[in-house]
Amino acid sequence: MTEGNFVDYVKINLESGKGGKGSVHLHREKFITKGGPDGGDGGRGGHVIVRGSKDLWTLLNYKFKRSFRAGHGGHGAKSRSTGADGEDVYLEVPLGTVIKDADTEEVLLEITEDGEEQVLVPGGLGGRGNWHFRTSTNQTPRYAQPGIPGQELAVIMELKLLADVGLVGFPNAGKSTLLSVLTTAKPKIADYEFTTLKPNLGIVKYREFQSFVMADIPGIIEGAAEGKGLGYYFLRHIERNSTLLFLIPADSKDVKNEYEILLDELRRYNPEMLDKERLVVISKSDMLDDELKNEMKNELESQIKDVPFMFISSVAQLGLVELKDKLWKMLND
Template identity: 65%
Template sequence: MAQGSNFVDYVKVCCRSGHGGAGSAHLHRDKLTAKGGPDGGDGGRGGHIILKGSTQHWTLLHLKYRKHIIAKDGERGGSALSTGANGADDVLEVPLGTVAKDAETGEVLFEITEDGETKILTPGGKGGLGNWHFKSPTQQTPRFAQPGLPGKEQWVILELKVLADVGLVGFPNAGKSTLLSVVSAAKPEIANYPFTTLVPNLGIVSYRDSKSFVMADIPGIIEGASQGKGLGYRFLRHIERNSVLLYMVPADTDRTIKEEYEILLNELTVYNPELLDKPKVLAITKSDMLDEELENEMRAQVPENIPYLFISSVTGKNITQLKDLIWKEINQ
């Protein structure tokens, strides 16, 4: 089974909340009262469908096969002003970074970003009012009550944007997976051809004094990804959530470092200009192939105003310095 094939970052589900219970039209009767007033209780509200943030989940896999999510209906009101029980809510735990959208309009409903945070996805129908609400001087024994309101049925899309401290940005084959496998315990699938990484790989990078940060290898973007070419859009949304972007350009690129970097930058800008505000670090990978003279020549091609390092995941060259640089950027 390919690594990450159980990483599910998109599900479409049909949600149906509970109907509200009907109010009661009961009139009070007991041994001493032959013709009492109205004492019908209210109906209970229908169950909500609720999303709850959970750090125990990394993907939406557990929702992949739940196509229909149905909450319970509220119960009818009773006599003696007793209110019907509310329908049981259906609470869906989701990973942090889950975005809920209306499947028909594409409108973003909300986003879950904190552990334990709850938001109502599909509200249950309100319970109907019992007949005692309708008592008045002119109508002392109303023999009617409100029906409960129906629940709501809607198709919803849940999308996950990976929450990580560092996102790796580079063309396929820039050495992103190799770096992740060297600095963390993640075991991404690595091969020497483009698009090895088809899902985001997350790795926890241990740092000095038992600190750590999360690094995400976001699948390679290609020129035109921002128009949805290739696997573009699905991957770019994962970059939105990262606090630092590590741009990776291989030393053996056919273009200059600056050209390659600017193409990557342009892809991100077209997709979401706000990504340009994120802290950036540049790593020139595969630099174990370079001698000192060639490396000095290439330094002249590095774009200005960006901290950079020549690294090699194979020989470990400057890997510790890269962690230091990233840590500084995350915590600025």
């Protein structure tokens, strides 16, 4: 999937169907000239229904078509025949989609399971036919209910990626390179900052035909939690990752400070993110000789406590097997 095709935020307009009118009809047939009321009910208007699909990874389907309208219910008929229900509209979305009211930003629903269906905008009820209004004193009612109008709603769809491991780091930390080496994903890679402008997903193959999903989140900058840069658009994709991999390059001026800045951005955006499993990984470690690596290791042991760390090199293929083992253990413990 090309970067331009990854759509994770759309605003669309929805309209459910109107209910059909109830029928006003009096029974007539040979030898029965004054039969009682037999008008049927109107059919309900069509719903707008959201359905989750594991085969979708983006909201691209809603990038160009922004309005959806369900069908109207059919009118009731004689012989107490109920009108047909209006045609429902199904909106298929990727797992992890959150839908909000565009005006109030209230969360209306979330889709997290494949095949899950939820009615987002219910159709109007059909009107009752005159058969329902017969009484002992009014045996031939000549009125029925009209159908209830449908509803209009403008919504915002936000996709929060469902991945096992989320890569967190500053721009140009090597996240895309690591993803391309561990998975079959082909993210854009270059030696300048903000190469990645959209999240990328890849499936990491593990032993005995097992696998887990890794997400490359665009680089976080200081102030992202306040919306600096594209802060909120990046950070929301980390909310659903069960394990966070903090990637910091070996040539960083201050590894501990870089880690603390990243951690603070997550804390300010959503404190619950700090409850996730964390792993600090020093990338580009092929630039370090044994002496520098031991020195950095001793510093990390004293500075970053209670969080495991590793040294890897995506280019030189160093420590990648151990990294997959460590992540698998963290995910399954």
